[in-house]
Amino acid sequence: MxxxxxxxxxxxxxxxxxxxxxxxxxxxxxxxxxxxxxxxxxxxxxxxxxxxxxxxxxxxxxxxxxxxxxxxxREHAAQIISPASYMAPSEPGEPYRWISEAARRDQRGSNKILRVAEVKPPKRVAKALGLDKQGTAILRSRIGLLDDEPAELVNSYYPIDLARGTRLADRRKISGGSPTLLAEMGYPPREQADEVAARKATQEEHKHLELPGDVAVLEIFRVVYSDNQRPIEVTELIKPGHLYKMGYHLPLH
CATH class of the missing domain: 1.10.10.10 (Winged helix-like DNA-binding domain superfamily/Winged helix DNA-binding domain)
Incomplete structure (x- = not known):
């Protein structure tokens, strides 16, 4: 060989x-x-x-x-982001966990909404949501910023029957974030399944994340489930691979 x-x-x-x-x-x-x-x-x-x-x-x-x-x-090491930190709804009166977790690290977190629309989602999103070929979903696309620098590009999809006519379909920012709103609507996030891959950035990702050179990105494909294993959110999340690492702390049974 x-x-x-x-x-x-x-x-x-x-x-x-x-x-x-x-x-x-x-x-x-x-x-x-x-x-x-x-x-x-x-x-x-x-x-x-x-x-x-x-x-x-x-x-x-x-x-x-x-x-x-x-x-x-460079002066700053790659930052470890723990996905579990953002899954739970915010406490009453508290901001979206993206913002509160950033503050805990002495950073300033914010979001920029790019698009909110009813769309035909990518195949893997449609499959995760259990949609047929003609099925649509509500897309919320945003950039997560830390200290005013792009930290992640997020495309989140929600089932039409759950999201239509709610703040999920509204372009305005959601107080407390989507986990808080979903919980208020009777769909509390119970678990999430992540698939993580590394690859080169697309043109759109390179532009929105303001990437230097041809750096790799981390791609996280996430499905969030509520009670009875109902998928309530599917997210494609892209992070600059030279700035961030994904941290998982899982109990062993």
């Missing part, structure tokens, strides 16, 4: 190794990157190749050059 060979350009391979070290915390935020000569020796390559690798990571905002000082790892 022939062994698989990494056919990527050497600069891309070096960038991939450094990227992994940064995301894993091996290269700590704010730390200085080894000199070009050290990286040349480590990878047995030319200075030009090392420069190409570092330029890629600067474009991705993982590294930053400081005049007269060298190249450094």
């Amino acid at each position: 022939t062994k698989h060979k990494d056919k990527r350009p050497i600069a891309d391979r070096i960038a991939a190794d450094i990227r992994a070290a940064i995301m894993a915390g091996e290269w700590e935020p704010g730390s200085q990157v080894p000199s070009n000569s050290d990286l040349q020796d480590q990878y047995d390559t030319s200075n030009m190749t090392v420069q190409r690798a570092l330029a890629t990571l600067k474009d991705e905002e993982l590294l930053e050059g400081r005049s007269g000082s060298g190249v450094f790892v």
